[in-house]
Each structure stands twice: as C-alpha cells, then as structure tokens.
Amino acid sequence: MEEEKELLENTNIKPSIARVKVLEYLRNNKTHPTVEEIYTSLAEEIPTLSKTTVYNTLELFENNGLARIVNVGENESRYDADISNHGHFKCDGCGRVYDFRVNMEALETRGLEGYKIWEKHLYYRGICSRCRD
Amino acid sequence: MEEEKELLENTNIKPSIARVKVLEYLRNNKTHPTVEEIYTSLAEEIPTLSKTTVYNTLELFENNGLARIVNVGENESRYDADISNHGHFKCDGCGRVYDFRVNMEALETRGLEGYKIWEKHLYYRGICSRCRD
DNA sequence: TATAAAAATGTAATAATTACAACCATGCTC
DNA sequence: GAGCATGGTTGTAATTATTACATTTTTATA
Numbered sequence: 001m002e003e004e005k006e007l008l009e010n011t012n013i014k015p016s017i018a019r020v021k022v023l024e025y026l027r028n029n030k031t032h033p034t035v036e037e038i039y040t041s042l043a044e045e046i047p048t049l050s051k052t053t054v055y056n057t058l059e060l061f062e063n064n065g066l067a068r069i070v071n072v073g074e075n076e077s078r079y080d081a082d083i084s085n086h087g088h089f090k091c092d093g094c095g096r097v098y099d100f101r102v103n104m105e106a107l108e109t110r111g112l113e114g115y116k117i118w119e120k121h122l123y124y125r126g127i128c129s130r131c132r133d
Numbered sequence: 134m135e136e137e138k139e140l141l142e143n144t145n146i147k148p149s150i151a152r153v154k155v156l157e158y159l160r161n162n163k164t165h166p167t168v169e170e171i172y173t174s175l176a177e178e179i180p181t182l183s184k185t186t187v188y189n190t191l192e193l194f195e196n197n198g199l200a201r202i203v204n205v206g207e208n209e210s211r212y213d214a215d216i217s218n219h220g221h222f223k224c225d226g227c228g229r230v231y232d233f234r235v236n237m238e239a240l241e242t243r244g245l246e247g248y249k250i251w252e253k254h255l256y257y258r259g260i261c262s263r264c265r266d
Numbered sequence: 267t268a269t270a271a272a273a274a275t276g277t278a279a280t281a282a283t284t285a286c287a288a289c290c291a292t293g294c295t296c
Numbered sequence: 297g298a299g300c301a302t303g304g305t306t307g308t309a310a311t312t313a314t315t316a317c318a319t320t321t322t323t324a325t326a
Binding site: 069 | 202204206208209210220222224225231232233234235236239240241242243244245246247248249250251252253254255256257258259260261262265
C-alpha cells in the first residue's frame with residue numbers, strides 16, 4: 001500500500017486509489033492476471049471501479065516501466081509487475097502461467113543488425129510437472 | 134499448388150481448394166499475415182470463401198504441424214508456415230514482422246525441470262533498420 | 267472555497283474469435 | 297447412376313476483449 005504509493009510517486013504518477021490498488025494487486029499476485037481477473041478481484045473492495053480504469057492504469061504502468069504485458073498465445077492480455085527479462089510457461093493442463101529464469105542476453109541472433117530492440121518476450125507452452133503426475 | 138496438395142496428403146489432410154490455397158498463401162507470403170489478410174486476399178480468387186473456413190483451416194494446420202501461430206503482442210493472431218524455432222521482430226514503426234535466426238536450443242532455463250515443452254515462442258519489439266534511417 | 271487539471275466512470279462502438287446449424291461436395295456402395 | 301455417409305464449407309449470430317469518448321468526480325492548489 002505505502003510501498004506502491006511511493007513507487008508511483010517516484011515514477012511521477014499520481015497515486016490514485018485505483019492505481020495504488022492495481023499495482024498492489026500485481027505485486028501480490030504473481031500469477032500474471034488478466035484484465036478481467038484484476039477487475040473482478042478489485043471490484044469487491046472498490047465498488048466504483050470500472051474496467052476502463054483498469055485498462056487505462058495498466059497501459060500507464062506499461063508505458064512507465066511499472067508492468068509488462070504477458071502474452072502466452074491467447075487472445076487476452078495478462079500483466080506482470082516483474083519487469084526483468086524472464087520467460088513464461090503456459091500449462092495447457094491447468095492453465096497456469098509460470099515464470100522461469102532464462103539468460104536472454106546470451107541469445108545470439110542473426111538478422112537484427114541495426115535494429116533497435118525495446119522488448120524481448122519469450123514464452124513456452126506445454127504441461128507443467130504438477131499436471132504430468 | 135501441386136506441392137501444397139502433396140504436403141496436405143502426406144499429412145492425411147484432404148486437399149480441398151480452401152486448404153490448398155491457404156497453405157499456398159502462407160508459403161508464398163512470409164509476412165506473417167493475419168486471418169483478415171489471408172481472408173481478403175484469397176476472397177478475390179475464391180469468392181465463396183468464408184472467414185470461418187480460414188479459421189478452421191489455420192487451426193487444422195496448427196494441430197498438424199503445418200503452420201504456427203505468431204504472436205507479437207497484439208490482439209490478433211498471425212500465421213507462419215515456417216515451423217522451425219525462430220524469432221519474430223515486430224517493428225513499431227512500419228508494423229512489419231521480421232523473422233530472425235536464433236539458437237533457441239542453447240537457451241538455459243531454470244524452473245522448468247520436469248515440464249513437458251511443446252512450443253517455444255520468442256518475439257522482440259522495436260524499430261527496424263529501415264525505419265531508423 | 268473556488269478553480270483547473272487530472273483521473274475515473276459508463277456507455278457505446280469496434281474487432282477478433284467461436285459456436286453452431288444448415289448446406290454442399292465427394293467418393294463409396296449397391 | 298442413385299442413394300448415402302462423411303467431411304468440408306458457409307453464414308449468421310453470439311461471445312469476448314478492447315478502445316473511444318463524453319461526462320462526472322476527485323484532487324491539488326491558489
């Protein structure tokens with residue numbers, strides 16, 4: 001709560017209730033929630049919250065380096081407050097999205113000479129160990 | 134045309150006109166087209182084509198290893214007849230999606246022990262060299 | 267407290283995707 | 297060749313995610 005407020009202020013974003021709560025939610029729920037999930041969860045404690053606000057807030061966070069979009073091959077966006085370059089694994093059994101560590105800097109690419117790279121996204125799909133058992 | 138027909142037969146897929154044409158389109162247009170693009174392009178020569186058929190066909194191809202979904206962080210799916218593990222670069226200037234070579238096998242991951250991996254997807258975003266000039 | 271700027275809301279529009287029932291084409295059997 | 301079954305295609309409607317935008321509310325500050 002207080003931490004998130006500070007974080008927003010340090011980024012020159014006015015810490016409105018909605019913004020603080022969305023950021024807090026992202027930092028407490030590292031499950032890569034969808035907009036829908038964020039909205040329905042927070043709507044309980046903020047009854048006046050609207051989905052548009054959640055969209056606006058997440059876009060603001062993305063543009064200011066407070067959150068990243070997570071894409072695992074579905075037609076809805078997920079969000080992650082972990083900004084570091086890491087991979088995501090989508091389990092086609094339980095549907096969960098896991099983080100995994102990966103050294104993306106070590107990747108050698110051919111064909112991007114002279115390109116300016118802003119973001120790197122890596123995701124795998126398969127079956128997690130829990131679902132395999 | 135003939136090649137695509139054979140390819141489909143070898144995969145035990147009946148080579149209907151729609152299927153042959155969609156596959157041919159994917160193999161001739163390595164621009165990672167969207168469903169919309171595939172549909173409008175082919176609708177000229179196949180006036181009875183429906184978008185549902187394009188969706189059905191692409192899903193069939195995906196399930197049979199003839200095409201892969203390409204996701205570059207937008208809310209629409211693109212398709213690629215190149216099945217190999219390679220990366221995609223989305224230019225936020227011109228909107229083009231480029232392929233790039235990358236040795237994905239070399240990636241070392243931490244946290245996926247015991248997981249079964251089916252697909253690996255890697256995409257970057259930034260500005261291509263043409264747009265930087 | 268008055269006021270301006272910023273934030274949030276709600277509704278409506280857009281766009282991608284999916285569901286599904288009806289229709290059509292092909293090849294096989296009699 | 298007629299009938300039939302299977303598989304393929306179509307078109308419409310429904311669903312879902314996202315965006316646009318005008319209005320209202322909140323907030324910070326003078």
